[in-house]
Structure formats: structure tokens, C-alpha cells
Amino acid sequence: MENKILHVDMDAFFASVEQRDNPELRGKPVIVGGVSERGVVSTCSYEARKYGVHSAMPIFMAREKCPNGIFVSGRYGKYTKVSQEIFKLFNELTPLVEPVSIDEGFLDLSEAKIKDGMEAARYIKNRVYREIGLTLSIGISYNKFLAKLASDWNKPNGIKEITKEMIPDILLPLSISKVHGLGKISVAKLNNMGIYYIKDLYNMPKEFYLEYLGKSGIDIYNRIRGIDNRKVEVVRERKSVGKERTLKFDTKIKEELLEYIKEFSFEIEDILSRKNVMGKTVTLKYKTKDFENHTRSKTLNYYVNTQIEIFEIAKELLEAEQLKDEIRLIGVSVSSFKENELQQITLF
Incomplete structure (x- = not known):
């Protein structure tokens, strides 16, 4: 076999948990995220998505699109x-x-x-x-x-x-944005050449993939032919654990960026817990609208693995930044690992 x-x-994970725990929310447009006007949507129920609400959308815009929405502060x-x-x-x-x-x-x-x-x-x-x-x-x-x-x-x-048996016919009508490994920039580049669907890309010679998509070109060539040799990795030997997101709307409002950092911190805590490790270096990464990358790190003299600790350090790094340009990507990572053991409590 x-x-x-x-x-x-x-399915709409955060919103579904809220609807499960509060029967009054079931069947209603639930929007989870920062509740202030400067917050962002973490996720929303399918009832809210019918109004055009989606994750990473500013809260003020979600209120405009879905005035009857029920806005809930996330319980990460x-x-x-x-x-x-x-x-x-x-x-x-x-x-x-x-x-x-x-x-x-x-x-x-x-x-x-x-x-x-x-x-x-x-x-x-x-x-x-x-x-x-x-x-x-x-x-x-x-x-x-x-x-x-x-x-x-x-x-x-x-x-x-x-x-x-379904390959390649089932793939050909799909947008090239569905192909893992093709980011927004690559999709835009191919769209400018008149390539919108996998069927448009499928008949291109292999040399085209290398010339226009670089070292990942052969992976794309193979994937649209149903070939992907990546294994399911149970334990990843990673030097860092992190989360990042390209924003739907560029911003330099720190309150909005902190909403993302809070969400990332919970996800990083979850990954560290699964791996049974702690880290002592927290790194903030951001990319400006002009695609300039910036990283700021803080190495501690102790190890951390909880959302509160990770968030507070990343928050400190962000607040120290003078953001002159709007941000298009924000991310947080933790590195310098050791296995999680019971640490002796000290006086200091």
C-alpha cells in the first residue's frame, strides 16, 4: 500500500474555541484579536469571513466590514x-x-x-x-x-x-499562488509575464524555472508535477524557533505590531514546550516597506520558555526602535537552547 x-x-481555530466555550457565540461573526482600534484580527469565524474579514486585518477595518461582529480579546x-x-x-x-x-x-x-x-x-x-x-x-x-x-x-x-492518478489535471486550473514556495514577489513577477495559472507554468521549459525562480525553481517544477520528496520531520534540529508574518497593511504603529508579537509568543511557547527546550536569546525581526531587513536581539543570563517572558523581551526590543518607515513584516524568534530541566531557585 x-x-x-x-x-x-x-477550522478558524481561535474563534472556534471561543464559540465552543460560549454557546451564545455560535453561529455568529466572532472576531478574535486586539480589541482596540489599533489592534489586528488574529482569526475570525466563517460567519465573519462572509463579510470580507480576514486575519491580519486592522480592527477598525473589520468593524467597518462587519458592524455586527463580536470582537473578543484572544486567550492565547x-x-x-x-x-x-x-x-x-x-x-x-x-x-x-x-x-x-x-x-x-x-x-x-x-x-x-x-x-x-x-x-x-x-x-x-x-x-x-x-x-x-x-x-x-x-x-x-x-x-x-x-x-x-x-x-x-x-x-x-x-x-x-x-x-x-489525478496529477497533473487537478492542479492545472489552480492559481500559481497555491504552489508552496512561490511567494508574493515571485507570483507578481510571473503574473507580469502573463502566467496566472499552473497550466500556464506547466509547459515552460525547465531552464525557465531556474532563470526566473532561482535555486527554488526546480522544486516548483517538480511540485506542479506532483513530486515533493520532503519528509514529515518529527524532531527538527533547529538553531532557533520563531514566527513571522507579512502584514496585509504596512504599519509603524507599535500597538498593532505588539498584537502580532503577543500571538507569536504563545506559539513559540507551544513549540518550546513540545521540544522540551528553553532559550536565552530573543530576537525581533522586521522588514520595512522598502524591503530593508532589521534584527535586534537580547541575550539573557538565564533561560526562558514562557509566553510572558518572550513577549516582554520582544516588547522591550520593539519599544527601543525608532520606526521611521512603515513595517511590512514582523517576527520573533528564540535561540541559544538547552534542554528544559528544573532549575535551582536562587536568591538573585
Whole structure:
């Protein structure tokens, strides 16, 4: 039997947790994020998405688009605990689980209790709904690129399998923005050449990919042909753990940027907890609208692994910056690891 890989993606995760815990919010447009006008949307329910609200949108714009929206301040500690419960269920099915973020991950079924992709997907969906009260969408395929593509196919609460027999026909009508590895700049460059869909890109010679997409060109060439040899990585030997995001709207308002940093800090705490490590260097990264990269780091004489500690240090780094230009990307990372052990309490 051909090995199967699942990509599991929670449906509107933060908003769904709020609706689960507060029945009065169910079926209503719930928007999670900073509640001040300078805050940003972390995520929103599907009811709110119908109004055009999306993650990373400024709160003031979300209020304009969805005046009846219910705005909720994020409980990121709660979301981290729920995420850990969900991934625990994944690990009961297979030891080969790769967390991608707080609400998504890859599962390799080669060592799973259930090796059939569709049966395993239904098993996960039923257990998560029955035991945790949330829905998720699952993509099934023979590699990571296609599994992730499939998980977004029937959202919310969907299952989609992409088999080898469907390649390349199922990919050809899709936008090139769906191809993992093609960022906004590459997509814009290809659009300017009249290449909008995978079918437009598919017939280009291999030399074209190398010339216009650089060293990642061959990966793109292979992926649109259904080839992706990346493995599900259970333990990654990483020198740092971090999160970053390209903003929908450039800004230099620090209150808005701190909302992202707060969310990143919770996700980083979750990853450090899974890896059972602590770090003592916190780095703030940002990119201006003119694509100038800036990094600021602080190395401590002690180790940290909690959201509060990471956020406070990153906040200190941001507040020390004189932001002359608007920011298009913001990120936080933690490095200089050691294994998490009980530390002796000192007087100082």
C-alpha cells in the first residue's frame, strides 16, 4: 500500500474555541484579536469571513466590514492548551507528527495504527470533535505539498484526497499562488509575464524555472508535477524557533505590531514546550516597506520558555526602535537552547 500523508488544519481555530466555550457565540461573526482600534484580527469565524474579514486585518477595518461582529480579546494560553490536547490525539494515531503551527500539522501514516488515509482522517475528525468539540479539515495525499493543498479544498470541516492518478489535471486550473514556495514577489513577477495559472507554468521549459525562480525553481517544477520528496520531520534540529508574518497593511504603529508579537509568543511557547527546550536569546525581526531587513536581539543570563517572558523581551526590543518607515513584516524568534530541566531557585 502506498504511504499516505495527512495535513490537518483546524477550522478558524481561535474563534472556534471561543464559540465552543460560549454557546451564545455560535453561529455568529466572532472576531478574535486586539480589541482596540489599533489592534489586528488574529482569526475570525466563517460567519465573519462572509463579510470580507480576514486575519491580519486592522480592527477598525473589520468593524467597518462587519458592524455586527463580536470582537473578543484572544486567550492565547487557552489556545495553546487546546492545541496540545489535539496533537496528543494525533500522536496516539502515529508517532510521525510534524507540528507546523499551533493549529496545523503533518501526519505520516507509515507507522500508524490506521494506514488507510480516508479511514485515518475520519478517525481523527471524529475523536477531535467528540473529545475536544472542534472541527478540522484534512488533506490526504502521497506527499506534503499535495496534502496541504487538499486540506484547504473543502474547508470548513472537510476531507479531500489527491491521488497520483489525478496529477497533473487537478492542479492545472489552480492559481500559481497555491504552489508552496512561490511567494508574493515571485507570483507578481510571473503574473507580469502573463502566467496566472499552473497550466500556464506547466509547459515552460525547465531552464525557465531556474532563470526566473532561482535555486527554488526546480522544486516548483517538480511540485506542479506532483513530486515533493520532503519528509514529515518529527524532531527538527533547529538553531532557533520563531514566527513571522507579512502584514496585509504596512504599519509603524507599535500597538498593532505588539498584537502580532503577543500571538507569536504563545506559539513559540507551544513549540518550546513540545521540544522540551528553553532559550536565552530573543530576537525581533522586521522588514520595512522598502524591503530593508532589521534584527535586534537580547541575550539573557538565564533561560526562558514562557509566553510572558518572550513577549516582554520582544516588547522591550520593539519599544527601543525608532520606526521611521512603515513595517511590512514582523517576527520573533528564540535561540541559544538547552534542554528544559528544573532549575535551582536562587536568591538573585
